[in-house]
Amino acid sequence: MTDATDESELYDLECRNLVRTFGAFIAVDDVSFGVPRGDFFSILGPSGCGKTTILRMMAGFDRPTSGDILIKGKSVVDVPPNRRPVNMVFQQLALFPMMTVAENIAYGLVRKGLNKTDIADKVKSALGRIGLPTSGGKSIKQLSGGQQQRVAIARCLVLEPAALLLDEPLGALDLKLREHMKVELKKMQDQFGTTFVYITHDQSEALVMSNHVAVMNKGRFEQIGSPQDLYYHPDTAFVAGFVGDTNRWHGRVESADASGVKVVSADGVNLIATAAGKTPLVQGGEVDIFVRPESVVIATGEERVSGMENRIEGDLVSILFNGANSRALIRDRHTGGELDVALPQTGEFSHLKRGQAVHLGWGKAQAKAFAADARRDQGVGT
Amino acid sequence: MRMQSATRLALFLLLAPIVLWLALLVILPHVDMFMVSMRERVGIRQYEYSFANYVEFFVEPLYWRTFARTAIMSIIATVMTLLIGFPVSYYIAKMLRGRMKNFLFLLCLVPFWVSELVRTFGWMILLRESGVISNLMQWMGLVSGPVEMLYNDATIMVGFIYTSMLFMVVPLVSTLDSLDDSLVEAGYDLGGNAFTVLRTIIIPHAMPGIVSGCIVVFMLTLGNYLTPVLLGGKDSLWFTEQIYTQFITRFNWEQGAAFGFLLLGLSSLIVWAGLRLSRQTLSQTMG
Numbered sequence: 321m322t323d324a325t326d327e328s329e330l331y332d333l334e335c336r337n338l339v340r341t342f343g344a345f346i347a348v349d350d351v352s353f354g355v356p357r358g359d360f361f362s363i364l365g366p367s368g369c370g371k372t373t374i375l376r377m378m379a380g381f382d383r384p385t386s387g388d389i390l391i392k393g394k395s396v397v398d399v400p401p402n403r404r405p406v407n408m409v410f411q412q413l414a415l416f417p418m419m420t421v422a423e424n425i426a427y428g429l430v431r432k433g434l435n436k437t438d439i440a441d442k443v444k445s446a447l448g449r450i451g452l453p454t455s456g457g458k459s460i461k462q463l464s465g466g467q468q469q470r471v472a473i474a475r476c477l478v479l480e481p482a483a484l485l486l487d488e489p490l491g492a493l494d495l496k497l498r499e500h501m502k503v504e505l506k507k508m509q510d511q512f513g514t515t516f517v518y519i520t521h522d523q524s525e526a527l528v529m530s531n532h533v534a535v536m537n538k539g540r541f542e543q544i545g546s547p548q549d550l551y552y553h554p555d556t557a558f559v560a561g562f563v564g565d566t567n568r569w570h571g572r573v574e575s576a577d578a579s580g581v582k583v584v585s586a587d588g589v590n591l592i593a594t595a596a597g598k599t600p601l602v603q604g605g606e607v608d609i610f611v612r613p614e615s616v617v618i619a620t621g622e623e624r625v626s627g628m629e630n631r632i633e634g635d636l637v638s639i640l641f642n643g644a645n646s647r648a649l650i651r652d653r654h655t656g657g658e659l660d661v662a663l664p665q666t667g668e669f670s671h672l673k674r675g676q677a678v679h680l681g682w683g684k685a686q687a688k689a690f691a692a693d694a695r696r697d698q699g700v701g702t
Numbered sequence: 703m704r705m706q707s708a709t710r711l712a713l714f715l716l717l718a719p720i721v722l723w724l725a726l727l728v729i730l731p732h733v734d735m736f737m738v739s740m741r742e743r744v745g746i747r748q749y750e751y752s753f754a755n756y757v758e759f760f761v762e763p764l765y766w767r768t769f770a771r772t773a774i775m776s777i778i779a780t781v782m783t784l785l786i787g788f789p790v791s792y793y794i795a796k797m798l799r800g801r802m803k804n805f806l807f808l809l810c811l812v813p814f815w816v817s818e819l820v821r822t823f824g825w826m827i828l829l830r831e832s833g834v835i836s837n838l839m840q841w842m843g844l845v846s847g848p849v850e851m852l853y854n855d856a857t858i859m860v861g862f863i864y865t866s867m868l869f870m871v872v873p874l875v876s877t878l879d880s881l882d883d884s885l886v887e888a889g890y891d892l893g894g895n896a897f898t899v900l901r902t903i904i905i906p907h908a909m910p911g912i913v914s915g916c917i918v919v920f921m922l923t924l925g926n927y928l929t930p931v932l933l934g935g936k937d938s939l940w941f942t943e944q945i946y947t948q949f950i951t952r953f954n955w956e957q958g959a960a961f962g963f964l965l966l967g968l969s970s971l972i973v974w975a976g977l978r979l980s981r982q983t984l985s986q987t988m989g
């Protein structure tokens with residue numbers, strides 16, 4: 321009993337068995353998680369999986385059908401949004417256009433009833449911290465997209481919330497600015513020392529910024545872990561397919577034992593993989609096999625891949641040059657399936673030509689086999 | 703050079719109808735009316751130019767009191783229309799979706815399917831001593847004798863609000879429609895309550911709609927003739943009635959024209975003062 325309360329006090333924010341249904345549709349299905357103090361926690365999932373619904377319930381704009389939400393150990397399900405110690409950064413920012421930048425930042429402080437000099441001090445220091453010390457008197461429209469972003473976050477952070485909730489805040493920005501803002505957001509979180517709950521459908525945003533990521537699919541959490549955990553040790557086929565780039569085969573188990581899983585893929589390739597995930601693999605069962613592009617060894621001669629459990633002969637379709645992250649697209653000569661292969665950074669393959677024959681190989685440890693689950697399966701690939 | 707004169711000609715041709723319309727139907731009659739208002743009758747068919755007709759308005763208490771009463775009642779009617787129209791518009795614009803929204807919006811239009819005259823007579827059938835409501839109340843035993851509900855200021859006010867509602871609701875719904883829901887949510891999220899969110903976010907956003915709705919309703923009420931005369935009776939003391947009397951009953955066109963210009967000038971002054979008070983400009987309202 322005392323154990324439970326101790327544990328919940330570690331968390332700034334906690335959801336227990338959260339469910340939200342719209343009619344017969346289950347948007348959020350029995351979700352439980354805790355966000356430790358000062359954490360950058362992301363919820364990552366394809367669009368429509370229920371991320372915004374969770375965030376709106378935490379902010380207080382929506383009521384869970386069942387389950388509990390705790391902030392600093394206290395249930396807030398019956399607390400209206402204006403009295404919850406969390407703040408939300410909206411997808412479209414929702415800065416008040418009829419107010420100046422300074423008035424936007426001061427809005428929450430005024431509502432709290434602070435006196436004028438305190439408000440002015442806090443606004444000034446917030447403007448300094450977001451690098452807009454002289455922009456207080458400007459109107460919102462005079463700021464660039466990235467600056468507006470920072471104002472929207474500062475407006476919440478001056479209130480020193482228990483947690484800041486961010487709903488895909490980088491979605492509206494162009495690619496270049498998005499890359500820049502990823503770093504910026506992480507910096508702001510360090511500066512203000514606030515717990516962040518960040519939702520996104522972009523796996524690179526989640527991996528780069530977060531301490532913990534929850535991968536969500538169709539209203540459920542598939543796995544919660546560090547970005548490294550999710551990338552190297554996915555629990556489910558969905559996580560393996562959604563987090564990071566990967567090659568994927570669907571097939572049937574020939575035999576499964578301690579030495580590995582033999583699988584015949586749907587297009588007739590024999591593969592040897594390592595069993596992964598919670599569901600045990602049985603002979604004849606359907607599986608998904610995932611191999612990361614950087615796990616595949618590419619060679620022009622056969623001898624370099626001869627020691628590997630999985631080997632494929634193929635032809636080069638094209639090279640996708642991107643500096644250190646260059647890829648080659650290879651067509652399997654027997655099945656016609658295409659594989660994504662990372663090129664070594666030495667540049668030794670940069671001279672490869674279209675249609676050139678190559679040999680590919682990877683060890684069974686690099687190939688992860690997950691039991692295919694009908695419910696989860698439909699979500700992969702979105 | 704040639705190109706320029708060609709575009710200028712095109713522009714001129716495009717503008718010609720509106721210029722003609724303005725000149726023939728608006729400016730010319732007004733100029734003429736103004737000339738009439740500046741004439742003072744000194745003998746039979748003998749006139750002199752003077753401000754006598756305008757001076758008459760200020761020295762004769764009946765006239766300017768009638769105007770003051772008209773202006774104050776119009777302001778009250780405008781404010782009441784706003785107070786009733788705002789929640790209605792908010793409900794239509796923000797709470798409803800899809801078909802129900804269009805349906806309620808159309809419902810505001812229904813009173814305008816019949817002419818103002820017929821509509822006002824409808825009110826009279828309901829409200830007069832031998833009318834529907836009076837009879838109903840007697841039948842239910844609420845009152846012992848017939849009740850006259852016509853010919854008082856409250857009834858005129860109800861008539862004004864009824865006639866003006868649409869002109870308040872339309873601009874309000876369109877400005878409130880453009881208010882992003884997330885702004886309201888952000889207001890609550892940052893600690894605002896219903897009242898502060900209304901005051902700091904919703905009303906400032908709706909201000910252009912409020913101002914244009916108020917101007918239209920105020921001007922329509924001030925210039926209304928049928929409603930005060932029919933619902934208020936002969937002694938309703940409405941300024942347009944004075945103008946009518948001067949033109950038609952007294953056949954004093956000079957005085958009537960002067961009153962017309964005074965109505966135009968004074969009502970513009972009130973609108974200007976209202977804009978100053980609410981710190982709005984006409985261009986903001988139109989933009």
Ligand SMILES: Nc1ncnc2c1ncn2[C@@H]1O[C@H](COP(=O)(O)OP(=O)(O)O)[C@@H](O)[C@H]1O
Pocket residue numbers: 342347365366367368369370371372373374
């Ligand atoms: N108010 C609502 N009424 C009905 N269905 C809703 C409502 N809000 C969200 N949904 C549904 O719930 C699902 C999850 O929505 P959402 O949480 O917005 O997804 P995400 O933010 O992950 O893209 C969607 O299929 C959406 O259609």
Ligand SMILES: [Mg+2]
Pocket residue numbers: 368371372
């Ligand atoms: Mg969303």
